[in-house]
Amino acid sequence: MPHKAADRIRNVALIGHRGCGKTSLHEALLFEAGATRRLGSVADGSTVSDSEPDEQARQMSIGASVAGFEHDGREINLIDTPGEPSFVADAVAALRVADAAVLAVNGVAGVEVQTERLWRRADAEGLARLVFVNMLDRERADFFAVLDSLKGAFGPHVVATEIPIGAEREVRGVIDLIDLEAFVYEGAGRGNATKVEIPEELRPRAEEYREKLMDEVAENSDELMERYLDGEEIDHAEIVGVLKQGVTAGRIFPVTCGVATRNLGTNRLLGALVEDLPSPAMRGAVAALGEGGEPVEVEPDEDGPLVAYVFKTLADPYAGRINLFRVYRGTLRADSHVINVTRQEKERVGQPGRPLGSELAAVSELGAGEIGAVAKLKQTQAGDVLCERQEAIAFAPLDLPAPVMAFAYEPKSKGDEEKAATAVRRLREEDPTLDVHRDPQTGEQIVAGLTQVHVEVIVERMRRRFGAEIELHPPRVPYQETIRRPAEAHARYKKQSGGRGQFADCRIEIEPGEDGVGLEFVNQIRGAAIPGSYIPAVEKGIAEAMLHGTVAGYPVKDVRVRLVDGKHHDVDSSEMAFKLAGSMAFREAMEGAEPVLLEPIVRLTVSCPEDVVGDVIGDLNSRRGHPLGMEPKGGGTEVRAEMPMAEVLDYAPDLRSISGGRAEFTVEFERYEPVPSHLAERVVAESGAGTGAAA
Ligand SMILES: Nc1nc2c(ncn2[C@@H]2O[C@H](COP(=O)(O)OP(=O)(O)O)[C@@H](O)[C@H]2O)c(=O)[nH]1
Numbered sequence: 001m002p003h004k005a006a007d008r009i010r011n012v013a014l015i016g017h018r019g020c021g022k023t024s025l026h027e028a029l030l031f032e033a034g035a036t037r038r039l040g041s042v043a044d045g046s047t048v049s050d051s052e053p054d055e056q057a058r059q060m061s062i063g064a065s066v067a068g069f070e071h072d073g074r075e076i077n078l079i080d081t082p083g084e085p086s087f088v089a090d091a092v093a094a095l096r097v098a099d100a101a102v103l104a105v106n107g108v109a110g111v112e113v114q115t116e117r118l119w120r121r122a123d124a125e126g127l128a129r130l131v132f133v134n135m136l137d138r139e140r141a142d143f144f145a146v147l148d149s150l151k152g153a154f155g156p157h158v159v160a161t162e163i164p165i166g167a168e169r170e171v172r173g174v175i176d177l178i179d180l181e182a183f184v185y186e187g188a189g190r191g192n193a194t195k196v197e198i199p200e201e202l203r204p205r206a207e208e209y210r211e212k213l214m215d216e217v218a219e220n221s222d223e224l225m226e227r228y229l230d231g232e233e234i235d236h237a238e239i240v241g242v243l244k245q246g247v248t249a250g251r252i253f254p255v256t257c258g259v260a261t262r263n264l265g266t267n268r269l270l271g272a273l274v275e276d277l278p279s280p281a282m283r284g285a286v287a288a289l290g291e292g293g294e295p296v297e298v299e300p301d302e303d304g305p306l307v308a309y310v311f312k313t314l315a316d317p318y319a320g321r322i323n324l325f326r327v328y329r330g331t332l333r334a335d336s337h338v339i340n341v342t343r344q345e346k347e348r349v350g351q352p353g354r355p356l357g358s359e360l361a362a363v364s365e366l367g368a369g370e371i372g373a374v375a376k377l378k379q380t381q382a383g384d385v386l387c388e389r390q391e392a393i394a395f396a397p398l399d400l401p402a403p404v405m406a407f408a409y410e411p412k413s414k415g416d417e418e419k420a421a422t423a424v425r426r427l428r429e430e431d432p433t434l435d436v437h438r439d440p441q442t443g444e445q446i447v448a449g450l451t452q453v454h455v456e457v458i459v460e461r462m463r464r465r466f467g468a469e470i471e472l473h474p475p476r477v478p479y480q481e482t483i484r485r486p487a488e489a490h491a492r493y494k495k496q497s498g499g500r501g502q503f504a505d506c507r508i509e510i511e512p513g514e515d516g517v518g519l520e521f522v523n524q525i526r527g528a529a530i531p532g533s534y535i536p537a538v539e540k541g542i543a544e545a546m547l548h549g550t551v552a553g554y555p556v557k558d559v560r561v562r563l564v565d566g567k568h569h570d571v572d573s574s575e576m577a578f579k580l581a582g583s584m585a586f587r588e589a590m591e592g593a594e595p596v597l598l599e600p601i602v603r604l605t606v607s608c609p610e611d612v613v614g615d616v617i618g619d620l621n622s623r624r625g626h627p628l629g630m631e632p633k634g635g636g637t638e639v640r641a642e643m644p645m646a647e648v649l650d651y652a653p654d655l656r657s658i659s660g661g662r663a664e665f666t667v668e669f670e671r672y673e674p675v676p677s678h679l680a681e682r683v684v685a686e687s688g689a690g691t692g693a694a695a
């Protein structure tokens, strides 16, 4: 009896395109299993999942929500996930800790963008999958058309285990293809299914689809295949046994159907979770990284030393930090000490619990395969591994898109500064796709997310949870300036307004320097024209002048400056005077050295479906981009290009509309290049500086 809990558990992530009914289905499954007393609805904001006020206001899931409940002697952890790409991080994390996924599909729209993407992610994690075709009550819903679109997208091993009775408003039940039994549903109450005779007119269709199912199942067992071909009757347990092996191995994907909001078909989906999907024990060892990143396997053995992986962190301003984790090996006990081996910190586990949406039911321990939550760990965050003893173990980082939608932000008032800093720090703990930093050049505070919606949600959460109000605006492009030819200048700073005067005189020569040197200062003073003690002041004056170039006030880079001559005065000269003279000389020299404005060029990588490559490249060209090449990748095409950063700032919404939301991109800084002169004029005008010196 090695794996006690691990035999009983089903860890299932509910995935699918936004609006296909995952949250409603999650609710119906909880209700049907008796974990809740009423069937909540997304429209009323009364579902167990989507418990956050902003989720209810937007009627959209933003975070993953775990519900642990019992059904048929099993412990099911059902994780509702966001379908909106802006919040994909939580769907990815849920797929990491689940052993199986239920892909929900809109019965009208069929396979959508995110349906495919999430399917691929589930595939990459090697998860068993079931499909639930939802919303069959809607106008133009068509189970068989959707089944075809599923097969088209995911291959021939997608196979119906049931078909609906009736369609659109008339949909009233399902026919089970394994046992050839029919059920009709009345009302949305628990236990609303009644077994009936298969309607005569549906019999041929049911038999046709049963045959398809049996062909598919038989392919997974030679022995069963033989008897099936001999025309022998195969009983329920045998079919389900072989089906489950095929599902677990990712060789067969059963399709069920219903209407989440009417609790139609959900009892059967519950049954399928138990019958068709693997337990952690059946899934077996999972891959992790050991000493030096070497691959190791973690067996779901309750009696082994603890390995728990934290997959989500909640930053509750009142309850503090809550960490959701899955135990992969051993047992996590209340009031115990563990080691966070990722951060090398000791942590004390107080009271762990099993989550049901935002509620936690206290438990004394959680064994291998179980999913739980614990509050008040001091250092632990999502991605960390908790162990009983010192052990080198990690899980591969989640494959998440990069935060490319950047805004500069400012607190609305002085009093909000501190609050804003705390808020972004806490929200960053919750969200690995949120980037918050200060741009070293422009000095702006930057908040970057995956999309505009993502950043808007962050701003709302800052206000609601932490009382911090911020304002967003497009970030400034960190332009720079440099010179293109040598020049020289002579500057004298002189003041004689009573008392002690001021005097400094210097002559400099400047020329383009090497890439990346910033300022290269060469002192060529011979003799005592300028005393050595004043030389650093001259250099400092030049460096200060370079902070704001003469073209548009941006930092000047890569200039070699030679200090060739000068004069001083025994009484009136000072460091201050030489600094000012240095600044004056530099500015004058720069004017004559053909100064230019430079802009950052980034390397852009766009992943998009084949059919929009032409549009993507056309758009890149119109944004001054230079395509560098493309290659097939992950079922689509990856286009690489170089593009000015100024053109990237508003790229996200455009790419979204070009590709119907099916493309993603990342950017990486590459180098600086001169801004074409007609555009430089505009930057100069906008900077408010401008001596008209732009090249
Ligand atoms: N008619 C009908 N509406 C549904 C069904 N399932 C969900 N909905 C509605 O579709 C909308 C989106 O559902 P939701 O569960 O939030 O989808 P999610 O984004 O996948 O979580 C909500 O207004 C639901 O009430 C269904 O089976 N039939």
Ligand SMILES: [Mg+2]
Binding pocket: 022, 023, 024, 050, 060, 061, 080, 081, 082, 083
């Ligand atoms: Mg939802």
